[in-house]
Amino acid sequence: MPLSWREKFDVIVSNYARCYFTHPNIALLNAVQALSVGGWAHIDFDVTNNPIASKHQNWDDLYERTWGVYFDLCKLRDEGFIEFDLPRKPGKLPLGQLNIVKLKSIPLDWKTK
Secondary structure (H helix, E strand, C coil), X not given: CCHHHCCCEEEEEECCCHHHCCCHHHHHHHHHHHEEEEEEEEEECCCCXXXXXXXXXXXXXXXXXXXXXXXXXXXXXXXXCEEEECCCCXXXXXXXXXXXXXXXXXXXXXXXX
């Protein structure tokens, strides 16, 4: 993501585009970085219809990356950077409509801390 997009967007809406990303985990974390403080994002968090994973039979990798980004979101929430809601049943992959509110600026080196 271009650094010039960092915290530039007050609203981000993605309805069903995420299922076409080869790296939906990176795209989602970039969206969170692009969101301005106080901004809101609504993102479809469904990977079950991803044609790329289906074509290459690469579901395990996609699920692993999806769980990884879910845990990243939880860590961001626990550290007070964001609030989010995402329906999740115990033991099941989180799927559905993800809503994020960014509470404070996230350091550029957040993932490496």
